[in-house]
Amino acid sequence: MNVLLDLFSVIAICFGTFFFLAGTAGLLRFPDALSRLHALTKADNLGVGLIVLGLLPHAGSLLAALKLVAIWALIQLAGATSAQLIARAIRRSG
Amino acid sequence: MNDFFLSAAGIILFTVAVGLVRVLSGPTNADRIMATQLLGTGGITSLLLVASATGVRGVDDVALGLALLAAFAAIAFVDNVAAPDSDTSKGDRTE
Amino acid sequence: MTAATLAGFIGSALVGLGLYGLITDPQPIRKILGFNLIGSGVFLLFGIVARKGAAAGFAADPVPQAMVITGIVVAFSASALAIALVLRLYEVAGPVSLRSEHTSNKAEK
C-alpha cells in the first residue's frame, strides 16, 4: 500500500513539474502576450494541482491536508482573477 | 522520497526562475507581472515540497500566506500602471 | 559551507548592492528600493547570528529573530513615509531627481 502511494506521489509530482516546465517554456517562447498568459495559467492550475495531489498522502494530519487543498484553491482563485485582469489590460493597451 | 521532493522543488524553482527572463526582457509590463506570478506559484509549490521533505513546523502557514496574497501584485499593476486613461475615476478625484 | 554561512554571504552582498543603488540611482523611488535591500541584507545577517545561536532545543536564537520581525515592520513604515514624501514632492515641484549637482546645473539652463 505504501509503495503504491509513493508511486502515486512520484507520478503526480513528475507530471506537475512537467506542467511548470511547459508553462515557463510557453512564457518564454510564445509570440504574443495573450498566448503567454495562456501558458502561465497551465502552470498555475495543473502544476500546483498535481503536486498538491502528490503531497496529500504525505500530509501528517487532516489539518495539514486541508491546508494543502486550501493553498491550491487560493492559487486557483488568484490565478483566474489575475489572468482575467491582465488579459483585459493587455487588450486595452492594444 | 525526501530526496525526490527536494529535487522536484529545485527543478520547479529553477524553471520559474528562468521564466524571470521575462521580467528583464518584457517587452510589456504585463509580461513582467506574469513572470512574477509564475515565480510566486512556483515558489509556493517548492516551499510545500521542501516543507514535506524537511518537516520544519509552520512552513505550510508561510505557503498559505503567500497563496492568499498571490493576486495582489497583478491587481495593483492593473489599477496603477496598466490603466492610464481611467486615472480620473481613481485616486485623484477632486470634485 | 552551511546554509547559515551561505545566507550570511547573501546578506553581505545585498548590503553592497543596496548601497550601490542608494548612491548611484538618480530616481528617488530607486533609492528607496536600495535602502530596502540594505535593510534586508542586515536582517539576514541577524538571521545567521540567530541560527548560530541555536541552543536549548531551539533551531535558532529567538531574540535576533524577534528584532528582525519588528525591523521588517519598521522598514515598511519608513518606506511608506518615504514614498508619501516623494509623491508629494512630485505633485508640488514636478519631476525631481537626486542626480549630482554638475548635471542638474546643466538642466536648469
Add this chain to the structure above:
Amino acid sequence: MSILQILDIGLAGLVLAVAAWTVFARDAFAAVVGFVAYGLLLSLVWVRLFAVDVALTEAAIGSGVTGVLLIGAAGRLRKLEASGGDDELPGASLRLFAAALCIFVTLVLAGVVLSLPDPGPTLAPEAARHLAETGLGNPITAVLLSYRSFDTMLEKVVLVLAVVGVWSLAADQYWGGAAGNPRGAEPDGTRALLAQVLPPLGILIGIHMVWVGADEPGGAFQGGAILAAMWMITMMAGLTEMPSIRSRLLRLVLVAGPAVFVAVGVAGVAFASGVFAYPTGFAKPLILFIEAFMTLSIAVTLPVLVAGPPKRLRQQ
C-alpha cells in the same frame, strides 16, 4: 554535496540576481517588479534559516503589502512624470568609486560572517528558562511580548508616528478628507468576486496565525498583516473605501494597540513587580489580550500607510 545544499546555493544565486536586477534595471517599474519577486524569494531563504516566524512576516509584509505600496507609487510617479523623467546616471568615475566602496563593504561583512564563532553567543537558554513562566510555547512571541515588550510597544508607536507623518503631507484643501479610491459605483465583477471570496478565508487564516502564535510560528504581526491585506483587497475592488481621517473610530483603532500595551504595562506597577511586568500566572491571558488589540491596530495601520495622505475633499 546533498540536494538540499544545491537547492540552497541555487536559491542564493537567484536572490542575488533579482536584487541586482532591482538595482541595475533601467525602468523604475521593472525594478519594482523585481523587488516584489525578491521579497518572495527572501521568505524562502528565511525558511531555510529555520526562522519560520520571520518568513511569515516577510511573506505577508515584504512581498504582499510592500508590493502594493511600491507598484502603486511607481504607477503614480509614471503618470506625474510626463516627460519620462530623469534617469541619468552619475559619471563613470563616481560609479566606479561607489562600486569599489560597496565591494569593500561586502567583503568586510563576508569576513565578519566567516569569523563568527560557531556556536555563537546566544540568549536561547535564557529564553527557554523563563518560557514556562509566560505560559507561551513560542519563544519569539515571548521575546516580543514579555522579555522585550518595551521594544515592541515602541515599535507600535513608530507605526502611529508614520501614519501622522503620512497624513501631514496632505494638501490643505484635502485635510479631513479620505485617502485612496472612492467606492466604485459598479464594482468590476472579477475583482469583486475575489474580494468577496478571499476575505472570509483570509480573516480565518489571519486570526488562526495570531492564535497559534502563542505556541507555534505566527503572531500579531503576521496575522495583522494578513488581515490588513484582506481590507486592502476589498478597497481595491471598490467594495469598501478608506474612511475620512477625521473618523473617530479610525483614529481610535490606530492607537488601540499601543494604548492598551502602555496601559497594561503601567498597570504592572500596581499589580506586578514593575513597569511592563505581568503578574504571575496571568502572563498568557494578558499577552493574548494585548495581541488582540495589536493585531487590530496593525490590520488598520498598514492599509492606511499604503493609501497615503488624504486625496479627496471632505464630504459634507
